Amino acid sequence: xxxxxxxxxxxxxxxxxxxxxxVLSTLLEQSGGVSGLIDKFHQGGLGEVAQSWIGNGxxxxxxxxxxxxxxxxxxxxxxxxxxxxxxxxxxxxxxxxLPKAVDGITPNGELPSTDSLLASGMEMLKGKLFG
Numbered sequence: 001x002x003x004x005x006x007x008x009x010x011x012x013x014x015x016x017x018x019x020x021x022x023v024l025s026t027l028l029e030q031s032g033g034v035s036g037l038i039d040k041f042h043q044g045g046l047g048e049v050a051q052s053w054i055g056n057g058x059x060x061x062x063x064x065x066x067x068x069x070x071x072x073x074x075x076x077x078x079x080x081x082x083x084x085x086x087x088x089x090x091x092x093x094x095x096x097x098l099p100k101a102v103d104g105i106t107p108n109g110e111l112p113s114t115d116s117l118l119a120s121g122m123e124m125l126k127g128k129l130f131g
Contacts, residue, residue, distance in 0.1 A: 022082050023093060024101050030075050034102065035111050044070035053102035056109045062098065064091035 031037035041050035044066075052060040068076055068091045080090035 019083055019093070020097050020101075023079050023090075023097055026079050026082055027071070027075065027094065027098070030078060031071075034105055037102070038111065041070055046070055050102070053099045054106045054109055054111060059099035059103055062095045064088060064095045067091045067094045067098070 027037060028034065031040055038047075038050045038054065041047055046062065046066060049060045049062055049066075052058065068087070071094070073087065076087045076091050076094070079094060080087045083090055083093065085093075
């Protein structure tokens with residue numbers, strides 16, 4: 001299991017077979033991590049929306065059409081295949097998952113580095129095992 005799969009599992013509070021964990025893992029892998037994912041939204045003209053997920057305020061919503069536009073058909077198709085649904089359903093699932101997931105990965109309003117992401121994941125895991 002990759003670190004991205006493990007992180008997705010921890011964020012969703014379930015095992016890696018959880019569809020949300022699988023979606024998050026796919027998005028992060030295909031985008032180059034959280035920073036790469038946020039960069040895609042900036043390049044797609046939705047930087048303000050993506051920044052709201054990182055910040056400490058309210059998360060702005062994103063539509064399935066916006067997800068399709070920013071992430072592209074290949075990424076959405078990869079998620080759809082993992083979920084066993086059509087691309088429009090996958091885009092809808094992503095639009096619901098992404099604001100919460102990015103918000104959860106960035107609790108202090110900052111994008112994590114790979115090292116701090118691993119450390120945060122380990123702290124969450126320790127809390128689940130020993131807390």
